[in-house]
Amino acid sequence: MRVITAVIAIATGALILFGYFFEPFAIVQTLLLNWAIILASVAALVGIFNLISVHTDKIRRGEKGSTYSALLVIAMLATVFFGIILRPQHTVMQMLLNGIIIPVEAALMGLLTVSLLYAAIRLLRRRVDMMGIIFLLTAVILFLGSATLPFGDIPVIGTLIRPWVSQILALGGARGILIGVALGTLTTGLRVLFGIDRPYGGQ
Amino acid sequence: MIALTTQLFPLLIIIFAAFLLLMITLWKRNSPARLxxxxxxxxxxxxxxxxxxxxxxxxxxxxxxxxxxxxxxxxxxxxxxxxxxxxxxxxxxxxxxxxxxxxxxxxxxxxxxxxxxxxxxxxxxxxxxxxxxxxxxxxxxxxxxxxxxxxxxxxxxxxxxxxxxxxxxxxxxxxxxxxxxxxxxxxxxxxxxxxxxxxxxxxxxxxxxxxxxxxxGASHVASLTVQDILRWLVIAALLGGAAIKLLGTI
Missing domain, CATH: 3.40.50 (Rossmann fold)
Known part of the structure; x- marks a missing residue:
């Protein structure tokens, strides 16, 4: 069984890869990718069942935070129930989306701002080395250089240093990191394609 | 069948990386990893x-x-x-x-x-x-x-x-x-x-x-070596490209 799953996975990966380079394989590539999208949708359902299973387990055991788990399960089941009956485009469902999900995510985004500021302060406590100081100094310069002030940009910092840091130094560093990530992705992909890494099959 | 400039080059890189990965994995199996x-x-x-x-x-x-x-x-x-x-x-x-x-x-x-x-x-x-x-x-x-x-x-x-x-x-x-x-x-x-x-x-x-x-395992160590080799090639290509451009403008 393990060999069969590996053969199917490797053959599928190879066909999709060939599809990028050889015209005749493009049709097979499209077909396989469409299947993958359908399977990913089914996986979303499995993911939701997993979420329900984890949280019902927590409620059953009376673990810490099980009240939130109960709220989550009730909200999830209610959303599925009313979503099926009313359809997602219904005004009530849209109201729930716009009145709960979007504001909650926006609130989390707001929390993120505070968390990031707090992290920057903690960095001084955690890592007082050259890289930490450069990181904080750069952040301060970029904040000052980008700030909307009544008298316009701060001379030198806003007009010279900030553009130079963000467009030359930061861009160069970002490209370096992205090239490294791309090379890592290439070798990881090849390991999966050769069947050396098999994150499937279970055994 | 293959557009030479846009498709052949990435394909060659993949084949080269795959070849390196396999060879270095075989080599690393018998030698301890130094990281x-x-x-x-x-x-x-x-x-x-x-x-x-x-x-x-x-x-x-x-x-x-x-x-x-x-x-x-x-x-x-x-x-x-x-x-x-x-x-x-x-x-x-x-x-x-x-x-x-x-x-x-x-x-x-x-x-x-x-x-x-x-x-x-x-x-x-x-x-x-x-x-x-x-x-x-x-x-x-x-x-x-x-x-x-x-x-x-x-x-x-x-x-x-x-x-x-x-x-x-x-x-x-x-x-x-x-x-x-x-x-x-x-x-x-x-x-x-x-x-x-x-x-x-x-x-x-x-x-x-x-x-x-x-x-x-050896394949993961080999991956790092392949990444290093490819990174040096990218650096060489970037420097070479910059030098050619510089020479072209002189």
Missing amino acids: RDIPALTRLYRMLGLSVEDGTRLHISLGHGSLLDARGGSALAGLATLRIIAEKTSVSDMPSIASSGDPVLGLLTQDTLQAGYHAAGVDELYSPTTGRVTGLTPFGFAAGAMNISRNEKVSTTIMLGHFGPEVALIADSSDRESVTMIGASDNLSGQAVLFANTEDALIGEELFAAGAYLGA
């Missing part, structure tokens, strides 16, 4: 043993990268690391928990955890609820993952995969519970946030090195 010190990965290795001894959990978060696009590479690297961690911590009273924000990745997380337990010979201890999809949007995923550090006696949170700035919420929650954090993301914003939040940050391609440092 430079990466403090974050040394700490991770130490925390694996400590968590089993002191009866605490590891929380491995694989981010919300989809396997159907370019972010899949970091997710696959995270899965390779998870496989080793699952094997090494499967006999612990408090088994490791893995979280993800993508359903396909969630399924593979469960499969990988199961494979780790199987390799350790303790299939019966595997519980499917140790692999969790905590949310389907980045913030939903973060909100679910930050609860794990708070409620499940976690000693170390390992974040390997695709994370955006929302990872700050998970990091903040871990910090409040005095949980050790080790993390790397293929996303630049996530990378910056993790740099500010972790004691020993993993930068860029170090995300893909975790497997080799945890003893995943």
Whole structure:
């Protein structure tokens, strides 16, 4: 069984890869990718069942935070129930989306701002080395250089240093990191394609 | 059939990388790996043993990268690391928990955890609820993952995969519970946030090195060598291109 799953996975990966380079394989590539999208949708359902299973387990055991788990399960089941009956485009469902999900995510985004500021302060406590100081100094310069002030940009910092840091130094560093990530992705992909890494099959 | 400039060159790079990977894997099988010190990965290795001894959990978060696009590479690297961690911590009273924000990745997380337990010979201890999809949007995923550090006696949170700035919420929650954090993301914003939040940050391609440092085998060490070779070739190409352009303008 393990060999069969590996053969199917490797053959599928190879066909999709060939599809990028050889015209005749493009049709097979499209077909396989469409299947993958359908399977990913089914996986979303499995993911939701997993979420329900984890949280019902927590409620059953009376673990810490099980009240939130109960709220989550009730909200999830209610959303599925009313979503099926009313359809997602219904005004009530849209109201729930716009009145709960979007504001909650926006609130989390707001929390993120505070968390990031707090992290920057903690960095001084955690890592007082050259890289930490450069990181904080750069952040301060970029904040000052980008700030909307009544008298316009701060001379030198806003007009010279900030553009130079963000467009030359930061861009160069970002490209370096992205090239490294791309090379890592290439070798990881090849390991999966050769069947050396098999994150499937279970055994 | 193949457009020479746009398609042949990437194909040649893939063939060259594949050839190098296979050759170096065969070579590395018989020679011990010599790896430079990466403090974050040394700490991770130490925390694996400590968590089993002191009866605490590891929380491995694989981010919300989809396997159907370019972010899949970091997710696959995270899965390779998870496989080793699952094997090494499967006999612990408090088994490791893995979280993800993508359903396909969630399924593979469960499969990988199961494979780790199987390799350790303790299939019966595997519980499917140790692999969790905590949310389907980045913030939903973060909100679910930050609860794990708070409620499940976690000693170390390992974040390997695709994370955006929302990872700050998970990091903040871990910090409040005095949980050790080790993390790397293929996303630049996530990378910056993790740099500010972790004691020993993993930068860029170090995300893909975790497997080799945890003893995943010759192929992982070979991957690092191939990355180094390709990186030098990219540097040479960039410098050569700049020199040619400079000479052209003179």
